[in-house]
Amino acid sequence: MKQVKNLDTSLSFELFGIKFKNPVWTASGCFSYGLEVAENLYDISKLGAVVVKGLSYKPRAGNPPQRIVETPCGMLNSIGLQNPGVEYFAKNILPKLREYDTVIIANVFGEDEEEYLKVAEFLDKTDGVHALELNVSCPNVKKGGIAFGSDPDTLYSLVSKLKQITSKPLLVKLSPNITNILDTATACVEAKADGLVLINTLLGMAIDVEKEEPILAMKTGGLSGPAILPIAVRMIYQVYEKYGASVPIIGVGGITTAEDALQHILAGAVAVQIGTANFYDPYAPLKVIEGLEKHLERKGYKHFLEVVGKAHKLKLK
Amino acid sequence: MYIDEKAKILENKHISGKTWLLRLEAPKIASTVKPAQFVMIKATEDFQYDPLLRRAFAVADVKDKELLIFYDVYGKGTKSITTKKAGEEIYILGALGKKLFPENYDYYLLVGGGIGFAGLSLFMKYLKNIGKPFKAIYGVRRKEQLSMLDWIKENGFENDVIIYTEDGSFGEKGLVTKDLKKFIIGKKNISLAVCGPKKMMKAVVEEVKDLKIPVYLSLESKMACGFGICIGCVIKNIKENTYQRVCYEGPVFNAEEINIEDF
Ligand SMILES: Cc1cc2nc3c(=O)[nH]c(=O)nc-3n(C[C@H](O)[C@H](O)[C@H](O)COP(=O)(O)OP(=O)(O)OC[C@H]3O[C@@H](n4cnc5c(N)ncnc54)[C@H](O)[C@@H]3O)c2cc1C
Ligand SMILES: Cc1cc2nc3c(=O)[nH]c(=O)nc-3n(C[C@H](O)[C@H](O)[C@H](O)COP(=O)(O)O)c2cc1C
Ligand code: FES
Numbered sequence: 007m008k009q010v011k012n013l014d015t016s017l018s019f020e021l022f023g024i025k026f027k028n029p030v031w032t033a034s035g036c037f038s039y040g041l042e043v044a045e046n047l048y049d050i051s052k053l054g055a056v057v058v059k060g061l062s063y064k065p066r067a068g069n070p071p072q073r074i075v076e077t078p079c080g081m082l083n084s085i086g087l088q089n090p091g092v093e094y095f096a097k098n099i100l101p102k103l104r105e106y107d108t109v110i111i112a113n114v115f116g117e118d119e120e121e122y123l124k125v126a127e128f129l130d131k132t133d134g135v136h137a138l139e140l141n142v143s144c145p146n147v148k149k150g151g152i153a154f155g156s157d158p159d160t161l162y163s164l165v166s167k168l169k170q171i172t173s174k175p176l177l178v179k180l181s182p183n184i185t186n187i188l189d190t191a192t193a194c195v196e197a198k199a200d201g202l203v204l205i206n207t208l209l210g211m212a213i214d215v216e217k218e219e220p221i222l223a224m225k226t227g228g229l230s231g232p233a234i235l236p237i238a239v240r241m242i243y244q245v246y247e248k249y250g251a252s253v254p255i256i257g258v259g260g261i262t263t264a265e266d267a268l269q270h271i272l273a274g275a276v277a278v279q280i281g282t283a284n285f286y287d288p289y290a291p292l293k294v295i296e297g298l299e300k301h302l303e304r305k306g307y308k309h310f311l312e313v314v315g316k317a318h319k320l321k322l323k
Numbered sequence: 324m325y326i327d328e329k330a331k332i333l334e335n336k337h338i339s340g341k342t343w344l345l346r347l348e349a350p351k352i353a354s355t356v357k358p359a360q361f362v363m364i365k366a367t368e369d370f371q372y373d374p375l376l377r378r379a380f381a382v383a384d385v386k387d388k389e390l391l392i393f394y395d396v397y398g399k400g401t402k403s404i405t406t407k408k409a410g411e412e413i414y415i416l417g418a419l420g421k422k423l424f425p426e427n428y429d430y431y432l433l434v435g436g437g438i439g440f441a442g443l444s445l446f447m448k449y450l451k452n453i454g455k456p457f458k459a460i461y462g463v464r465r466k467e468q469l470s471m472l473d474w475i476k477e478n479g480f481e482n483d484v485i486i487y488t489e490d491g492s493f494g495e496k497g498l499v500t501k502d503l504k505k506f507i508i509g510k511k512n513i514s515l516a517v518c519g520p521k522k523m524m525k526a527v528v529e530e531v532k533d534l535k536i537p538v539y540l541s542l543e544s545k546m547a548c549g550f551g552i553c554i555g556c557v558i559k560n561i562k563e564n565t566y567q568r569v570c571y572e573g574p575v576f577n578a579e580e581i582n583i584e585d586f
Contacts, residue, residue, distance in 0.1 A: 035554075037552050038551060038553075046325040067565065071556075071566075073556075074555035074556075076375055076399075079375060083547070085555060088566055262372070282375075285548040286377055288416065
């Protein structure tokens with residue numbers, strides 16, 4: 007594992023050879039491909055990184071509507087990884103996205119091993135994509151996704167093969183829909199993943215009591231938003247407890263504010279992703295960046311890396 | 324540009340039935356809003372997460388710095404909007420929606436059902452301002468649901484709007500489709516602009532099918548963001564065979580592009 011280095015400002019750092027302006031990224035599927043925000047809301051160059059919506063080799067139509075429903079302090083989604091395919095992305099979307107000075111991370115999805123490998127191989131040769139985030143945790147597709155993310159042996163095999171075909175940093179996004187997160191985390195570390203992203207959505211369901219049927223067309227969906235914050239924090243804490251700073255952890259799940267992000271960071275995350283919060287507070291990522299700077303200043307820290315994993319009182323490797 | 328504006332509430336009052344009126348001072352959004360566009364209203368204070376998502380509402384009218392919204396109360400979001408008092412502030416994101424009613428027709432027939440009329444009123448005002456001929460049909464079940472009646476009178480549209488009530492308690496008795504063809508026949512280069520409940524939009528599309536005139540529907544769907552980033556609000560475009568975002572590739576769709584059974 008490559009080490010994390012301090013750079014010039016209190017939030018800038020380097021991870022697997024990539025320079026990040028700050029540790030605040032946008033989460034896959036919660037920011038489209040970045041252009042809607044860039045063209046209508048704010049300059050996305052301010053972000054640490056943009057993780058784009060999941061990309062498969064073949065275009066995917068996605069699931070029929072209704073795809074989303076609000077739940078207490080959260081929401082369920084079953085988008086079904088609608089995307090135009092990785093080639094279309096590279097040709098028609100990426101050139102525009104590259105005009106912004108931010109790190110671009112591609113979220114990689116396949117229905118089977120072959121498709122995962124094809125997407126990764128393609129992206130390995132695609133200029134402008136800095137790193138890959140492997141989505142083995144999507145609960146909303148029948149094939150692929152979670153099937154890979156819940157079995158440590160399958161995951162080990164997939165990650166090992168992907169590591170052989172790509173020279174770009176490979177992050178693996180883990181599913182929380184599993185009894186012990188350390189099983190899959192360990193498989194990824196052994197397969198030499200460059201980092202772990204924790205967590206994807208939790209499988210859930212909401213029922214319409216008038217119609218007496220599940221609200222989402224696909225019946226189940228992935229739970230995200232403030233409701234899942236403590237689960238993400240707990241899982242990050244568990245993984246950091248085992249591996250310490252030797253395995254970079256990217257925290258995602260339930261972050262709206264800098265305080266939420268700090269919980270992830272104190273638990274052991276070296277960067278965070280903002281997902282659902284973009285929907286109800288479009289400026290949330292920028293507010294988190296500002297809030298982190300203020301917090302560090304108030305607490306007298308020179309750099310946010312001093313805070314990473316600080317909630318662990320025990321001695322770490 | 325989309326703006327997340329802290330709007331001042333000027334008025335928030337119950338009109339009748341389940342409908343409320345919300346008048347907001349939002350100078351930035353007011354200066355950009357176009358007919359058929361909508362805003363996403365955050366019903367809660369900062370750091371309150373239930374209800375979590377913003378709610379979508381059509382901009383029914385714009386005057387100077389002011390936006391007018393008519394909203395029906397169903398659940399958590401709209402209930403919590405009713406608790407807001409004049410003088411308080413509320414976040415609204417707008418003006419949203421990219422594909423609006425096309426302007427290249429010589430005559431427009433507007434058909435609004437219930438609160439859906441609020442999705443057409445600004446377009447109606449626009450047509451009047453530019454001097455394009457039009458008629459508007461406004462249909463509801465009972466007189467009490469004619470929540471935009473005062474607005475129609477105050478803004479001088481009495482002669483432009485024909486009202487239908489299902490029970491005959493006001494205006495013409497019957498559904499909006501009753502005399503629909505009468506208003507269309509003989510008009511050259513006409514198009515329909517429709518907004519309302521699914522059942523009504525479906526009936527309108529069926530009724531005029533054989534006339535082969537373009538029908539534009541302003542659609543609703545469950546939205547998480549309202550500005551294109553979640554891909555949650557989709558409807559199938561049957562011509563292109565893809566799911567399109569109502570908030571970003573809409574909210575206005577040509578009826579031919581979609582399967583009326585889908586929504
Ligand atoms: C582009 C757009 C423009 C819109 N413009 C307007 C407008 O101008 N005025 C207006 O009143 N509404 C408008 N709507 C609909 C409005 O957004 C919803 O009614 C609102 O989000 C409901 O929120 P809630 O908190 O009351 O209900 P929720 O908490 O979302 O739902 C509570 C319950 O009510 C049901 N429900 C919710 N909305 C409706 C509905 N519209 N009809 C029937 N049942 C419903 C739900 O299925 C659920 O069972 C628009 C929607 C869109 C997408
Ligand atoms: C609408 C929606 C779409 C998503 N799409 C993807 C996706 O394509 N790939 C992926 O790895 N995760 C996807 N996710 C999961 C998020 O990236 C994130 O892991 C999760 O939502 C938890 O973070 P949050 O609580 O901040 O939203 C999606 C989440 C939502 C809400
Ligand atoms: S509501 Fe999010 S894409 Fe339309």
